[in-house]
Amino acid sequence: MAGVIDISNPDKEYFPGVSKRRVVEHYDAVAEVMLPHVVNRPLTLERYPNGVLAKGFMQKNASKHFPDFIDRIEIETPNTTTVHPSIADVDGLLYLAGQGTITFHIPDARNDDLGLPDRLVIDLDPTGDDPAQVVPVALATRDVLGRFGLEATPMVTGSKGIHVIVTLERTTRFQVTGIVSRALAGLVAAAVPELATLEFLKRERGGRVFVDWLRNRPGATTVAPWSLRPRSEATVAVPISWSEVGTVDPAGITIHEVARRLDADIAWAPAVELSDRADAIEAAAREAGVDLDTPFDRFGRR
Numbered sequence: 460m461a462g463v464i465d466i467s468n469p470d471k472e473y474f475p476g477v478s479k480r481r482v483v484e485h486y487d488a489v490a491e492v493m494l495p496h497v498v499n500r501p502l503t504l505e506r507y508p509n510g511v512l513a514k515g516f517m518q519k520n521a522s523k524h525f526p527d528f529i530d531r532i533e534i535e536t537p538n539t540t541t542v543h544p545s546i547a548d549v550d551g552l553l554y555l556a557g558q559g560t561i562t563f564h565i566p567d568a569r570n571d572d573l574g575l576p577d578r579l580v581i582d583l584d585p586t587g588d589d590p591a592q593v594v595p596v597a598l599a600t601r602d603v604l605g606r607f608g609l610e611a612t613p614m615v616t617g618s619k620g621i622h623v624i625v626t627l628e629r630t631t632r633f634q635v636t637g638i639v640s641r642a643l644a645g646l647v648a649a650a651v652p653e654l655a656t657l658e659f660l661k662r663e664r665g666g667r668v669f670v671d672w673l674r675n676r677p678g679a680t681t682v683a684p685w686s687l688r689p690r691s692e693a694t695v696a697v698p699i700s701w702s703e704v705g706t707v708d709p710a711g712i713t714i715h716e717v718a719r720r721l722d723a724d725i726a727w728a729p730a731v732e733l734s735d736r737a738d739a740i741e742a743a744a745r746e747a748g749v750d751l752d753t754p755f756d757r758f759g760r761r
Contacts (some may be wrong), residue, residue, distance in 0.1 A: 460498060460751050463560075464483075464547060464550060464553045464554050464557055465557075466479060466480055466483055466557050467557070469600070471482075471510070472510050472655045473507065473510045473511060473559075473561070473688045474510065474511055474676070474691060474692075474693040474714070475512070475691050476497035476714060477687065477693050477714060479557070479559075480637070481714065482537050482556055482561070482687065482714075483553055483556045483715060485556075485687060485695075485714050486552050486556040486685075487553055488717065488721070489685040489717060489721065490549040490552055490553075490665050490720065492685060492721065492725065493683065493685035493686075494548070494549065494552065494682060494683070495739070496548065496565065496683050496685075497545065497552070497563055497565055497607050497683050498545075498546055498547055498548070498568065498683050499545060499569045499570045499571070499597035500545060500565045500566055500568070500569050501532040501534060501543030501544075501545055501566060501570065501573070502542075502543055502545055502546070502555075502563055502564065502565065503517060503518070503519050503543070503563075503564040503565075504517070504518040504519075504544065504552070504555060504558075504560045504562075504563065504564070505517055505518075505560065505561055505562035505563075505564060505681050506557055506558065506559045506560050506677050507519055507561050507689055508558070508559030508560075511561060511689040511690070511691065511693075513690055514619050515561070517564075519541050519543055519563055520541055520542050520543070521542050521543065521544035522544075522551075522558075525554075525558075526554065526568070528546075528547070528548075528550055528551055528554070529544050529545070529546060529551055529554065529555070530544070530545040530546070530547065530551075530570075531543070531544065531545070532545045532570050534573065534678075536678070537616065537681075537696055542668055544568060545570055545713075550611060555595070561686075561687050561689045562682055562683075562686045562687060562688055562689060563682070563683040563686045563690070564679065564680040564681065564682055564683065564686075565680055565682075565683045566676075566678065566679065566680050567579070567580065567633075567636070567674070567675060567679070567681075568633075572629075574632050574633055574677065575629050575631075575632055576626055576627060576632075576633060576635075576675065577626065577628075577631075577730070578624055578625065578626055578633070579624070579625040579627055579631050579636050579639070579640050579675055580622050580623070580624050580625075580640075580669075580674045580675060580681050581600055581611075581622070581625075581640065581643060581644060581647070581670060581671070581672060582598055582622050582671035582674055582681065583596050583600065583620050583621045583622070583623065583668055583670060584619070584620045584669040584671050585619050585620060585668050585669075586661055586664045586667060586668065588619070588667060588709050590619065590709050590710065590711075591705070591745065592654075592668055593618075593619075593620055593621050593668055593709065594704055594705040595651060595654055596647065596651060596654050596655045596668045596670065597613060597621050597623060597704050598701075598704065598705075599647050599650045599651045599654075599655070600623045600643075600647050601613075601623070601701060602650070603643055603646045603647050604623070604625065604643065606646075606743075607736045607739060607740055607743075608660060608731070609625055609730050609731055609733075609736065609738065610728035610729065610731060611623045611624055611625045612624050612626070612698050612701065612725075612728045613698070613699055613700075613701060613703075614684055614696060614697065614698045615696065615697055615699055615707055615708070615709040615710070615711070615712060616682055616688070616710075617682070617686070617687070617688035617690070617695050617696040617697070617709070617710055617712070618688055618694070618709060618710055619709055619710065620709055621704070621709055622681060622682075622696075624698075624727075624728075625728070625731060625733075626727060626728060626729065626730040626731065627730055627731060628730045628731065629730045629731075630734050631733045631734045631737065633675070633676055633677050634651060634673045635734065636733065636735065637672075637675050637676050638659060638741060638751060639675075639733060639741065640672040640674075641672045641675075641738050641744075641749075641751055642740045642741050642743070642744030642745075642751060643668040643672070643740060643744075644657055644671070644672035645657060645670075645744045645747065645749025645750070645751070646740075646743060646744055646749065647670045648670050648749075649712070649747045649748070649749065653667070654667055655667055655668045655669075655670050656670070656673075657669070657670060657673075657749075657750075658670060659728075659755075667697075672717050673755065674693070681709040682696045683696070684696055684697070684698055685697065685717075687710050687714060688710075690710065691708070692713050693713050693714040693715075694710050694711075694712060694713050694714075695713065695714060695716075695717055695720075697712045697713050697717070697720050698727065699725060700723075700725055701752045704756065713744070
């Protein structure tokens with residue numbers, strides 16, 4: 460392995476037929492392409508130290524026993540202070556995997572300025588179990604972004620949905636990306652209203668795909684590219700090309716297929732400047748009748 464860590468109980472089963480050692484080997488194999496997305500961010504860890512068939516938990520505060528090469532990032536809110544773990548290299552990645560971290564969740568900003576995002580994420584969340592439901596909405600999202608000269612990379616999440624990820628130059632703060640992402644999501648829903656909705660509550664979606672813009676605010680996280688997901692099949696969140704949208708099941712790539720995906724040479728869309736497009740995006744959404752003013756909390760509740 461590239462990283463230097465000791466794995467306790469390496470033969471312990473983390474997924475059916477997949478050992479703890481194999482999970483750590485996965486993160487070692489994807490480290491080169493995964494680390495640019497996860498280093499120097501406050502992490503939220505989804506841990507299953509007894510395997511995914513047992514109870515897991517979400518961890519925001521770094522454990523006291525984590526070694527010094529796991530950084531601590533203190534984030535204060537009006538109600539609490541959270542000390543997130545953060546990593547700088549492959550050793551940190553593999554250590555946390557060896558601690559039972561199955562999925563790494565990342566915010567949109569990095570440690571040096573947590574109010575300055577470098578990514579914008581539209582999360583396409585199907586209401587039903589049919590993965591094909593999300594395909595036309597993903598393509599509509601690409602078209603809406605293209606109207607404003609925005610390129611994006613689609614990522615199957617290892618679960619039901621697709622994330623459409625825009626990499627940003629670090630020149631706009633969350634106040635801007637929050638309203639822009641909501642405007643873009645509204646334009647997608649307006650483009651295919653029979654297929655997509657901005658309604659957070661499943662019972663109100665009418666079976667449509669939820670175009671979730673709520674990940675683009677301080678404290679919100681999304682699953683990191685190349686993370687495993689806590690499903691018995693050991694699925695992985697993987698970037699794909701736009702030509703593959705509709706041919707790759709969002710939950711169809713497992714730990715066993717990752718090697719061939721590493722050879723697929725999927726290039727991430729280049730970082731874009733959002734600040735000179737923000738006003739035009741907001742204006743287009745308001746003209747289309749998109750509600751950009753009703754307050755929502757981070758769970759989508761009014």
